[in-house]
Amino acid sequence: MANSTLAILQVCYNSIGPSRAQALSEALKANSTLTTLELFDKSIGPNGVQALAEALKTNSTLTNLELRNNSIGPSGAQALSGALTANSTLTTLNLDGNSIGPSGVQALAEALKTNSTLTSLNLAANLIGDSECQALAEALKTNSTLTALYLYHNSMGPNGVQALSEACYTNSNVAIVSDALQ
Structure with a gap:
């Protein structure tokens, strides 16, 4: 019997691990209320x-996905970037503290160039430096739906800050929140 009422599922601070996340992703593929x-x-x-990202490609109800501190790394971010190009409902994605690194950020930046539903992206504490900021800045020049980009606790320097500042001139819809920009 399929659940027809559950809208919010919060499973925090319990170790579900990859196998249970895969089981949850199977449920997401058929879910029509969460x-x-x-x-x-x-x-x-x-x-x-990666299993959750596959589910996002077909799920049409999920709007908010919080994945803070899950050790997803670059390959997890790359999988999510693929989902962002196919998914048309997700508006909020929180990847705070996942060590996604340069290749993960590059993949997400590419996805932002075509994604038209995401309005909030949290990439705080993800080993983001100047080149990753430049990739994000390029994406922001064409993305008109993202309104909040969180970049606290990263390693961006003056070149990254400059690139993001210039992107804000081109795209006045987005607010970039970072300790480096304060």
Whole structure:
């Protein structure tokens, strides 16, 4: 029997791991009511998030996905970037503290160039430097739906700050929140 009422699922601070995340992703493929999924501090890792990303490609109800501190790494971010190009309902994605690194950020920046639904993206504490900021800035020049980009606790320097500042002149819809811009 399919659930027809659950809208928010918050499973935080419990170790579900990659295999249970894969089981949850199977449920997401068929779910028609869940709008918010919060899985932070779960250690679902890259394999777990890859399964969730596959579910996002077909899920049409989820609008808010919180994946803080899940050790998804670059490959997990790359999987999510693929989902962002196919998904048309997700508006909020929180990837705070996932060590997604340069290749993960590059992949997400590419996805932002075509994604037209995401309005808030949190990439705080993800080893983001100047070149990643430049990739994000390029994406922001064409993306008109993202209104909030969180970049706290990263390693951006003056070149990254400059690139993001210039992107804000081109795209006045977005607010970039970072300790480097304060």
